[in-house]
Amino acid sequence: MQRGTFQQMKSVNKSIILNKIRTSEPISRAQIAKETTLTPPTVSSIVKELIVQGIVRESELGASQGGRKPTMLLIDQTAFYVIGVDAGPESVACILTDLSGEVIERTASKINKPITNEQFIAIMKESIHQVMRSSSVSKDKLIGIGVAMHGVVEVEAGISLIAPNLGLTNIPIKMELEAEFNLIVQVENDARAMALGESWFGGHGELESMVAVNLGRGVGAGVVIKGKLYHGSQDIAGELGHMTIDIHGDVCECGNRGCLQTFATGKAIAGRARKEINGATEMLTGKDVFQHALAGDEAYIKILQETGEMLGVGLTNLIHLINPEKIVLGGGVTKSKKFILPAVKQTIDQRVLTPVAKRTEVAITNLGDDATLLGAVSLLLVDLFDPL
Amino acid sequence: MQRGTFQQMKSVNKSIILNKIRTSEPISRAQIAKETTLTPPTVSSIVKELIVQGIVRESELGASQGGRKPTMLLIDQTAFYVIGVDAGPESVACILTDLSGEVIERTASKINKPITNEQFIAIMKESIHQVMRSSSVSKDKLIGIGVAMHGVVEVEAGISLIAPNLGLTNIPIKMELEAEFNLIVQVENDARAMALGESWFGGHGELESMVAVNLGRGVGAGVVIKGKLYHGSQDIAGELGHMTIDIHGDVCECGNRGCLQTFATGKAIAGRARKEINGATEMLTGKDVFQHALAGDEAYIKILQETGEMLGVGLTNLIHLINPEKIVLGGGVTKSKKFILPAVKQTIDQRVLTPVAKRTEVAITNLGDDATLLGAVSLLLVDLFDPL
DNA sequence: CCTTTATTATAACATAGTTAATTAAGTTAA
DNA sequence: TTAACTTAATTAACTATGTTATAATAAAGG
Incomplete structure (x- = not known):
């Protein structure tokens, strides 16, 4: 359990507001206050911060309900970008998406077996470099890399313990990628990543x-x-x-x-x-x-x-x-x-x-073939939108 | 998700401190502060409240660590009492315990089948009245009644949906007992109550x-x-x-x-x-x-x-x-x-x-025959010690 | 045009944690 | 024995953040 601090209190409210906007956009400040039971000043001040951070923006005015027109708020889906990697038994697929899961760039590389841990890591690194080069997204807008890995994964350490279809064990994915790209890296089993993607993007x-x-x-x-x-x-x-x-x-x-x-x-x-x-x-x-x-x-x-x-x-x-x-x-x-x-x-x-x-x-x-890749992406979106 | 408010922040900290005392008693304020990363003044002020509430008390001084001797804190196990009911297919057992799960009073009544919902409720009420009468515990020290009921239970409403071994359905246990005793009533399936009891009292x-x-x-x-x-x-x-x-x-x-x-x-x-x-x-x-x-x-x-x-x-x-x-x-x-x-x-x-x-x-x-009864008790202890 | 109502912002206030200083009560060693 | 040092707990000043109340703004309706 987290101990209660002011920061935490605020970040709880920030998350609530951010998620409310995400799931109900476009939405006005007043509407957020009503639906979350937060008070209007609290909503206003937090929204102000979110706008400064760039993740939320004001859009045109909405329809009046009999009084002043509300200014509607939206997630700025292009404020940040995420890289998702699907490391399957036969190929490594890689996408770069915005916050809405819209794919900006993609690559896929076949894996030639037999393969060593180093070669496998090298393929992942090259794939990621490639999507970063091909897109015009600046690196400071990238929040991280999500990896969906088949086999048994130790999540906290970001290690692929057993990758039976590659014949590899103990691949330190998180460590290697963090060192290479200096970005947050989340590694997860592929079925689980898919599940998270489904809950995030599945509608x-x-x-x-x-x-x-x-x-x-x-x-x-x-x-x-x-x-x-x-x-x-x-x-x-x-x-x-x-x-x-x-x-x-x-x-x-x-x-x-x-x-x-x-x-x-x-x-x-x-x-x-x-x-x-x-x-x-x-x-x-x-x-x-x-x-x-x-x-x-x-x-x-x-x-x-x-x-x-x-x-x-x-x-x-x-x-x-x-x-x-x-x-x-x-x-x-x-x-x-x-x-x-x-x-x-x-x-x-x-x-x-x-x-x-x-x-x-x-x-x-209904996510089709990209389910796992979007799952990899959602590993990081959860961090951003719902970190508690 | 709860929204972030001052009350919540405080009650989080209160829970943390209370649980720390419960699991590590006897313990000093300074020790609590260290182990929870809360600051000493925060701990002091919350402990003061807990002492006023009667649930925590100071005991003798502990051994010095090279400086002033710490005043050790304890849960006052007799500050409150709980009633636990095990409504099985053949009998209704009932205990009254203090906060440590120490049994103060107990009864058991056989169920004569066939039985109606009303008769079944009546047996439970009588059992509860009996333990309350036999013990000298004053009613304002009772925090509630936990019921472990066999069969399928709808927890929120506190209804026994299906009690196959009694041939009964839709018994409004929570409603009836709350009306009779004006205490908090929690109803749960017996296996689940046992599980909670095990995690609470099982060591x-x-x-x-x-x-x-x-x-x-x-x-x-x-x-x-x-x-x-x-x-x-x-x-x-x-x-x-x-x-x-x-x-x-x-x-x-x-x-x-x-x-x-x-x-x-x-x-x-x-x-x-x-x-x-x-x-x-x-x-x-x-x-x-x-x-x-x-x-x-x-x-x-x-x-x-x-x-x-x-x-x-x-x-x-x-x-x-x-x-x-x-x-x-x-x-x-x-x-x-x-x-x-x-x-x-x-x-x-x-x-x-x-x-x-x-x-x-x-x-x-290692709880033996009282496992389910203690589970029923623990339904309420969770509310008291870990309400978040 | 004035009243009503919804939206947003602002100011004064309340809550509760934090930092730092203070008091209390010891231990240790010259 | 007493000075110097430790540890424990409290107090006081400060800060972060939400709340209440009020104001400012803007639109709709008569």
Whole structure:
């Protein structure tokens, strides 16, 4: 717990006002005072500071409500910029955005394996240098670099502990990038970054809690509670992929049986199709299953529906433990949402314990391919807009 | 988010100081200032208020550190009293304790079924009246009544939505008791109350997060994060009992298959013993299984070990989702801890993903039979000591 | 045009923490 | 024993920041 000081009192109010403007812009000072229960003078004085800082600006006057016209306030989305990096198993993508998440510049570099820690860091550095060079954004307007890294990440230290798909361990990302660029660097697991991005840019409004699930090569999830990522005590909260739902099921790469991952990844879907469908080729991929299902082949449709059911079982367990207000699904597998989503929803509806819990919303992300990159960006936006 | 005001700033500091005294008593003002980074005058002035309120008192002088002797401060455990009610499926237990959880008075009343909402409320009221009469504690020293209620509880409204073992629904506990006694009333699910009690009285020190699991008639859990119960968005977070771990397993009373409850309750243990062991009687109970195991019967020991393994699977799922610092097991089934606990620990150790997660502590409660009652009490102590 | 009402700013005030000085009550060593 | 030093707690002056009350401004409506 933070101790109570004047600075803290003020920064609380500053955050409240800044977030109110962000979520309700354009908005007048008087309106802010009403909606936040802060007094008008307090709002005025803090808004004045925010304007000096450049993060808020006055726009034209709004419509009068029967008296003086209000001066409307806006976030100056171009006051600051952020760099987001998505360090996946096959490539490093990098974007530079303004505060609204609008992409100003982007790059992507393929990773040639095998690779060393040094080479990997070098690729990240070069990507970041590149977006900085290509854009005309001056460096003092950059507030930091957010990195979404696959694998296991130690968040505080900013170290990638295990990056299985690169075969690397203990990469000191934060330290290296801070030394190179002299900017704030935040490193986070990719599924979790995606979750934060989803809560920040996904248009879900103010949720008390949400979970975003990334269905791709693995099954990862991020838990966002009151706008903040929940890490757990050892940074593994949300490790949905290796939840056991069938103790007698197939062996997972982790060594256990019946993990959710053995049902819900693209690879698992393809594997099950090859096993259960006569005439399925050896080279069948998850995408192929989707194509066949789209073409109306019942056998493949059934595979996808079963996938949805298993996912529904896993998500029901998640609802019973974490009970989020909303669950958002993203990642490659959600391309098959037409077949999977109804099965997921139906399964949850059947299995969940109480009637109220049935109200848990389940939706597909609408951020598309940039979800993780925007998540990386949001790591820093949270610092700026909601630091408490 | 609370807006920043002077009152709030002060109450933050008051809480910090009060909790510091509670956890580190006896402690001097100077020591508090050092450990909290508050300034000495701030500490002095707030301590003065706490002494006027009666909740803190000065004790004898401490040992000198080379200068003036410090006046040590203590919580006056008898400054206020709390009533805790455990409304179980078969009886209503009620205690009156001081602030340290020391039981001053207690009652227990059996519930004769069938019963109506009105009769049930009447029993609770009578129990509470009884402990108040029997003790010499004056009513203005009572800060409130905490109720640990089995089944599904809507916490804010203080309503027992579903009490399956009583066959009752929608019991307006909070409303009724507040009207009768004119005291603050907090109602909570029993497993969750137990969890809070465990974190408050269990002697675990300051944990960032913990989960307490109640293994009895059902399997319930409470999640405590930063000293506060985590409810989730619909008050069902921690519903561990109906986590699916074996989709093809036995049918559970909830209608699904392979819930943790089908493995880890006393009834489930007895049922599995009857099925798998030749010569087991039809009337075998969970207790009997424990007795046979204690007597060295390998077949029964195996049943308990398997129970521990299944519980370990469920707890591994929990660790992967919530990642608590510590897991505490309580309830009737833990009487068999000798056979179950090693299996639980070993299973978690085998199945958990990352090496750090293996460090999650798993322990048996040391609060014994009063765990739930003390949990009910702690519902109010949190309000008093840590209201933020 | 005057009254009403909404918006914003300003001034006087209140709250509560901070800094620095002071008092209190010891310990240590010449 | 007493001077010099430590540590503990209080007091006084100061500062930061929110609050209340009031004023200034601007628009709408009769």
